[in-house]
Amino acid sequence: MDAVGTVAPHADLSIWALFWQADLVVKTVMIGLLAASVWCWAIIVDKSMLYARAKAEMNRFERVFWSGQSLEELYQQMSEKPSMGLGAVFVAAMKEWKRSHEQNASSFVGVQGRLDKVLDVAISRESENLEKRLGFLATVGSASPFIGLFGTVWGIMNAFTAISAASSTNLSVVAGPIAEALFATALGLLAAIPAVIAYNKLSGDANKLIGRLEGFADEFSTILSRQLEARGAR
Structure with a gap:
């Protein structure tokens, strides 16, 4: 009966229980990984909405720009409101x-x-806005598994300490600490996998938008260059 009473606290292996029973270091790792995961999803949603809005505005602008409207009239319209x-x-x-x-x-x-x-400066400014915070996704994607692994190693060390203190290799003695340790690894992967996938996808989208900016800049520079030559020839 005493043995059963000793292992009873480790019988609850729910996610909530694993967190509260974890060592302070493992708890810190878990909280950090959860916070990183939430922030990554916030960035993913924000950037997805930003890129969709930027693409729609680019399409709308190009239709107006190539419609034959004079540059002066278009400039008056665009300068009256913030543009991206x-x-x-x-x-x-x-x-x-x-x-x-x-x-x-x-x-x-x-x-x-x-x-x-x-x-060049305008493109650089817009590119910086498009790529802002993508580096955080890359960092989380590369670092989270190792941070989770650190929590796992620390938890397993606690499990071996529990074995030594109990003088028993019974699985019930170490089930809790090992489950807590593996939970830290799971959280690391939970943060890393979406971050890596989203970084690759969003980076590709950002590069496409930046490519459109550079292409338009080249075309617009050519148009202005022709007008300069025409004025100089008069």
């Missing part, structure tokens, strides 16, 4: 274009160089 993606790149380039003409810049090379720099 292609709209932000367009507004930044047009601001520099108008500033150069207001100052009666005479150097074709100088104006073209400034436009290219403005376009």
